[in-house]
Amino acid sequence: MRSAKSVLISVGTYVLAAVFAAPVLWVAIASLSTNSLLARTPIPIGLNFVNYVSAWIDAQIGVFVFNSLLVSISTAVIMTVLATMAAYAVAKTRLRFRRIFLGILSIGLVAPIFTYIVWLLNAIATQGLLNNRLALILVSSIVFIAVPLLLLMAFFRDVPGELLDAARVDGASEWGVFWRIAVPLARPAIVTSLIFGFVWTWNDLFLPAVFLQNPTLYTIPQGIISLRANAYTADYVRTFAAAMISTVPMILLYRELARRAGSAITGGALKG
Amino acid sequence: MEGSARLHWRADSSHEGRRRRLSIPSSVFGLLLVLPATVLTIIVIVVPLLSTVFVSFSGPRGDQITFPDLGAFVFAFQTPGLWQAVANGLVWAVIAVAVAPTVALVSAALVEDGPVPGKALLRFLFFCPYLLSLAVAGVIFSKFYDPSYGLVNQLLGAVGLPSNTQWLGDPSLALGAAIVVFLWHETPFCFLVLSAAIRQVDRELYEAARLDGAGGVRIFFSVTIPVVRGILGVLAGVMFITGMIAFPVIFALTAPAVGAPSHATEILPTLIFSQGIQGGNTPTAAALSVILLALFGVLLGGVALVRRRFTRA
Structure with a gap:
């Protein structure tokens, strides 16, 4: 009796999981199919790895991957460096007006990008910074900074002040206290910030779409959307192959994402 | 030490x-x-x-x-589709809050606490949609929704149902079709967070509940839910905010006619985009931005008030 119930629960759970996984698995299958097969059958099984070659070279996904890696890694690093410094300053130094600084730095939590994009774009355009990747990287670093900042602050708050004071008494400079004691203790939060900074920018469409209008600079979501935009020359299987390529970093980071997702969204406000 | x-x-x-x-x-x-x-x-x-x-x-x-x-506000309030955009954003946000964390919580509890084999595999299956970005998920579903070659109509045809529905072309269906993409993509994110949270719960709590004779459903309501309540609240907030401004889905499904058909998938960000960025109409777009900001302020302020009430009581 009990085991019959268990079987039923298991089947139900797998059916539910299939609802979420099936479209991705189908895209994986279709990415190896042909367009004519796709039009004829719902299960287009094939082994045409040429779609991946065509996506990588003809559809320039290789270029987009390179662009995305450049933008995402730079953004993750710059955002994390800025956030680590600011979080330590607010949490552990005798900074004055810290509430004001914290308010400015976490403004992104209440003002989504769409509320200031028009003017930001104006400013970027008048400075001649459209199609400038460094500008995009700096803007992205700031737009995504609020949650990692809160997470790092939560970590620095847990560092006992006596530990830092002991180092000061022993003659360590303020920089030494920060760099050699506080930063190593906040390492889990720093790694989380790097990983999520990378993932957020890897997946971000809006900022690149607004700032990078030159197709040779497109990031991968932009590139895949541009494949879709030519509806009349639509090469479905190639688009699916491109989509599968875009998942590779996410697959590689899956374990870390699963482990760190909780603290990444709550900014360390809730443990667990 | x-x-x-x-x-x-x-x-x-x-x-x-x-x-x-x-x-x-x-x-x-x-x-x-x-x-x-x-x-x-x-x-x-x-x-x-x-x-x-x-x-x-x-x-x-x-x-x-x-x-x-x-x-500028006079013009903004005359922008075609404004009220639809506000309503769509709110509908989207409410559905996102109601569905994504709930489905994710039930799934996570089944996987982590249920008598189910293959937990690691299940976790990955539930995570699958999140491998794609929201924008790429939109592109994929725009293919699924294609009226003549799309998978959705193919499957409907295979079981003998009407197979010529214009999922994205019919104004009465387009918003729902877009929200489905969003839910499909964001529920796995909630799952990721909740399954990690449940795994960190002290196993002894469950053992104690089981020794007291509590069944799976009872444990779900009296152990799991109280433990993850804080996380659920944060997720609800995240879903509300991202649901109000789910621009990438709409962009991927409807570009270059963002918000089509006839404003059925319009939200404030798509209006700001088409007025300010595509149309170069800065003052109107600025007024629309302020409307969005005010809406956010009112809603977030309201939530904060309610929460203060609750925590004080």
Whole structure:
């Protein structure tokens, strides 16, 4: 009796999981199919790895991957460096007006990008910074900074002040206290910030779409959307192959994402 | 403890002899550390935000000296599809809050606490949609929804149902079709967070409940839910905010006619995009931005008030 119930629960759970996984698995299958097969059958099984070659070279996904890696890694690093410094300053130094600084730095939590994009774009355009990747990287670093900042602050708050004071008494400079004691203790939060900074920018469409209008600079979501935009020359299987390529970093980071997702969204406000 | 002692020793030895020259007050050091991020935030967010608010009150062309001039708002409120955009955003957000965390919580509880084999595999299956970005998920589903070649109509045809539905072309269906993409993509994110949270619950809690004779459903309501309540609240907030501004889905499904058909998938960000970025109509877009900001302010303020009520009671 009990085991019959268990079987039923298991089947139900797998059916539910299939609802979420099936479209991705189908895209994986279709990415190896042909367009004519796709039009004829719902299960287009094939082994045409040429779609991946065509996506990588003809559809320039290789270029987009390179662009995305450049933008995402730079953004993750710059955002994390800025956030680590600011979080330590607010949490552990005798900074004055810290509430004001914290308010400015976490403004992104209440003002989504769409509320200031028009003017930001104006400013970027008048400075001649459209199609400038460094500008995009700096803007992205700031737009995504609020949650990692809160997470790092939560970590620095847990560092006992006596530990830092002991180092000061022993003659360590303020920089030494920060760099050699506080930063190593906040390492889990720093790694989380790097990983999520990378993932957020890897997946971000809006900022690149607004700032990078030159197709040779497109990031991968932009590139895949541009494949879709030519509806009349639509090469479905190639688009699916491109989509599968875009998942590779996410697959590689899956374990870390699963482990760190909780603290990444709550900014360390809730443990667990 | 051992680790901190070692660090302590390193800090001590490496700065021996330089302590005088490098000593600056903690407050100055803090200022130096906080300034780069602060200055950039002021340039990237604060100034554009204030400028947007200022321009929105500077008349229909954004150049009126008699401040405040509400001309831009007059135009903004006449923007075709404005009310639909506001309503769509709210509907989207409410559905996102109601569905994504709930489905994710039930799934996570089944996987983590249920008598189910293959937990690692199940976790990955539930995570699958999140491998794609929201925008790429939109592109994939735009193919699924294609009226003549799309998978959805193919499957409907295979079981003998009407197979010529214009999922994205029919104004009465397009919003629902777009929200489905969003839910499909965001529920796995909630799952990821909740399954990690459930796994961190002390197993002894479950054992104790089981010894007291509690069944799976009882444990779900009286152990799992109380433990993850805080996380659920955060997820609900995240889903509400991302649901209100789910631009990438709509962009991927409807570009270049963002918000089509006939404003059925319009939300405030798509209006800001088509007015301000595609159309170059800065004052109207600025006024729309302020409307979005005000909506956010009211809703977030309301949530904060309600929460304070609850925590005090």
